[in-house]
Amino acid sequence: ETADREKPMNIEADRATYDQKQSLGTYTGNVIVTQGTMTLKSAHLTVRQDEAGNQYSTGNGNPVDFKQRMDTGEWVMAKSLRFDYDGKAGILRLMDKAWVRRDTGDEVIGDVIIYNLNTETYEAQGGTSGGKPGRVNITIQPKKKEAQ
Amino acid sequence: MRWSSKFLPLALLIVLGMLVWLLNEAARLPDLPPHLRNGEPDLVLENIDAMRFGETGQPLLKVKADRSRHYPNDNSTWFDNPHLTYTAPDQPVMRAVTTLAQGLQNSNRVWFPREVTVTRDPVGDQAELVVLGKEVWMTTDTRRAWSDARVTATMGPYRGNGTGFEADMNAGTILLKSKVSTTYEPPRP
Numbered sequence: 001e002t003a004d005r006e007k008p009m010n011i012e013a014d015r016a017t018y019d020q021k022q023s024l025g026t027y028t029g030n031v032i033v034t035q036g037t038m039t040l041k042s043a044h045l046t047v048r049q050d051e052a053g054n055q056y057s058t059g060n061g062n063p064v065d066f067k068q069r070m071d072t073g074e075w076v077m078a079k080s081l082r083f084d085y086d087g088k089a090g091i092l093r094l095m096d097k098a099w100v101r102r103d104t105g106d107e108v109i110g111d112v113i114i115y116n117l118n119t120e121t122y123e124a125q126g127g128t129s130g131g132k133p134g135r136v137n138i139t140i141q142p143k144k145k146e147a148q
Numbered sequence: 149m150r151w152s153s154k155f156l157p158l159a160l161l162i163v164l165g166m167l168v169w170l171l172n173e174a175a176r177l178p179d180l181p182p183h184l185r186n187g188e189p190d191l192v193l194e195n196i197d198a199m200r201f202g203e204t205g206q207p208l209l210k211v212k213a214d215r216s217r218h219y220p221n222d223n224s225t226w227f228d229n230p231h232l233t234y235t236a237p238d239q240p241v242m243r244a245v246t247t248l249a250q251g252l253q254n255s256n257r258v259w260f261p262r263e264v265t266v267t268r269d270p271v272g273d274q275a276e277l278v279v280l281g282k283e284v285w286m287t288t289d290t291r292r293a294w295s296d297a298r299v300t301a302t303m304g305p306y307r308g309n310g311t312g313f314e315a316d317m318n319a320g321t322i323l324l325k326s327k328v329s330t331t332y333e334p335p336r337p
Contacts, residue, residue, distance in 0.1 A: 003336065006334060008331050008332065009331070009332040009334070010329065011328075011331075011332070012328065012329050012331070014306060014326060014327075015323075015326060015328060016310065016319065016323075016324045016328040017277075017322065017323045018301070018303065018306060018321065018324075019320065020274040020275070020277065020319075020321070021274060021320055021321075025332075027328065049306075049332070052335070053305065053335035
């Protein structure tokens, strides 16, 4: 949900370091991030805050697992090998074998998928690993017809 | 007659030697019991409010404690309910509050066997750093703290828990060794 970013962020991990000067936290091993309805699981994660408190994080996993509920109530699930998150812009960038799926059945596969948390829309870019080389694979489920 | 005049002086010498040895044994003073049994303090102070200064007269360490006991065998000092305030020049003030502490190596190294709160003042835009743990070691010259026990560290909006830690209070870095759980409170818009 768009309000997730104002909620406390909890991070669990096997090990962590925090550097005040850089406002940088580094987490390794079974990393689980929860913030409101958003859950992200990865093997490695770095989180940095700017003075205004906006958060920027990067991470990788085998794969990285992302899940969040949208304002409409639908759930979005995503996977990739790497990710990049810009809390100020509200952009989550999924890279390498990226896959996004809504619980309505819509699905996108690509090398890079950019998910906009403000507009809850995503943009997919092809690449060597997405479906056919250089292509994006999108599946959109037809809306069920109203009963006559 | 010749036999006795030859050996008589020797016999006299032997008798004289034995008498001297007997006299020495008889005159030996019993070993005085050591004035202190091992492990006893040689200095106990109550209601302490003390200050240590550096060569330039700058206050380095303020100690308030209910009691202190100095032990000569390892040159350590135990403090009961101490409030330790470290004010080295060019460094942020650092405080330690606990119920029991042991100062070693001229208090350059401190052991906190029980729960202790170590606080380092804010520095520039770095928030106050607070470490709450137990079985904590701390060096007061290099200002590092570490323990293998459970710890909670708070730095502004960032709060972390873990088992085992290493902290550099001046650099503002902390390593949480295992079972890490952290919370970040974003500032209200």
